[in-house]
Amino acid sequence: MDFKLFSIASFFFVTISCSEKQTPTDLTTLVQPFGIIPSSQNGYGGGLDQLAQPDDVEILSNGSFVVTDVDNNRIQLFSSDGSLLKSVSAKHLRLPNHNIVPTGVATDGDGFIYVSLEGVGRIARFTSELIFDQFIGHPCDVSAENYYRTENDGCLISPQGLIVAKNGDVYVIDMAKYVFMKNEVRNFGFRKFYQSTKSNKTVYLYDRGFAQSQEITTIMRKSEGMTISPDQKTLYLAEEKPEKSQFGNLKKMRYIAAFDLETGRFLNRLFGVSVKNDSIVEGVFKKAVEGISVFEKYLFAVDEKGGKVVVFDLRSGSHLGSIGRLAYYYCNKESDCVIDGVNYNEQNIIAGRAMPHLKNDWRKNEMASPDGISAITLDDGSRILAVVDQWNSRILLYDLSKILRNFD
Secondary structure (H helix, E strand, O other): OOEOOOOOOOOOOOOOOOOHHHOOEEOOOOOOOOEEEOOOOOOEOOOOOOEOOEEEEEEOOOOOEEEEEHHHOEEEEEOOOOOEEEEEOHHHHOOOOOOOOEEEEEEOOOOOEEEEEOOOOEEEEEOOOOOEEEEEOEEOOOOOOOOOOHHHOOEEOOEEEEEEOOOOOEEEEEOOHHHHOEOOEOOOEEEEEEEEEEOOEEEEEEOHHHHHHOOHHHHOOOOOOEEEOOOOOEEEEEEOOOOOOEOOOOOOOOEEEEEEOOOOOEEEEEEOEEEEOOEEEEEOOOOOEEEEEEEOOEEEEEEOOOOEEEEEEOOOOOEEEEEOEEOOOOEOOOOOOEEOOEEOEHHHHHHOOOOHHHHOOHHHOEEOOEEEEEEEEOOOOOEEEEEEEHHHOEEEEEEHHHHHOOOO
16 A cells, blocks of 8 residues: 655644754754763673673653663663662562563653563553562564454564553554564554553553544554654654555655544644655655654654764744764674674673673763663653663663753
């Protein structure tokens, strides 16, 4: 099916402009992180001061941080100064399968923490102190054709991307690549659970009405990053693997799409691409857009392959600028980059033969496959941005006010 863009200017955001006034600002040499997590980091590994392919981060209102530490199969809670406060693994959740594969993390308006557990087909809810509260959803092994059948309501195969509304409603992307792929075209499952109360206890019910009305799995092909607008009306998703048939996207440019939070219907709004004759012709992102986060009137998006964070104006869609540069001492698992006799690909990082965190300077915003992102105003009024610097095995921390003053 081919998708076309409506020609309503107020709905479709063209984010690339030739106007001199809208020339994006590169903040890489103007703003540097004020710290990292873990504060005494020691690169890739399973130690207390290590992370192993971290995927996502959520800043809590008290200034602490929750990190999904994927390859270590644990959820880490760090203090505002980067010290480890708590670690949660399968045994703490009383799960027999230790490969829980924690991926997405989000919070609701009451401070509860939610983590998608890709390896066990569940979402775990915690208190703000990372004390386990309950599971949401249940694991299943079904085909794509049977996924939305009534008897499989609320089941999850490989939940990954996750966002939670202030009212506690949960939105989750069920990746399960080989279940939903058809004729080599990617797709995914999507679930919404709404928060309710039963016998004075908080429960989560599968929203079948949303499943029937949503257009997310029609418009998108592979997504993980999600965020919700400040007014709690719009859901944004990042497209990682677009098809040429999507909006005449012959160059397969990555973008961010907007959907109605209540119904899941497409709002005909895209960020990160420019259009001509109803077709996408250019884009901001290099090859992948990962984590996204909304803060006030700004939309932050991680350009994984570009090694940077891109900033958009949420209302106009203008591409305002970016921060970060692709780390020199790093290449992905499909590449080789031998520097001074050391191959800095992912296999060597995992084996301990390459230590890019010692070579790539976090103070210079040198990022190795950045991923998750979080932005928040803390209880004390300070504004913080956190970015997962995945293969440097750390989280970069920024004073958000120093970034935004360049756009205000």
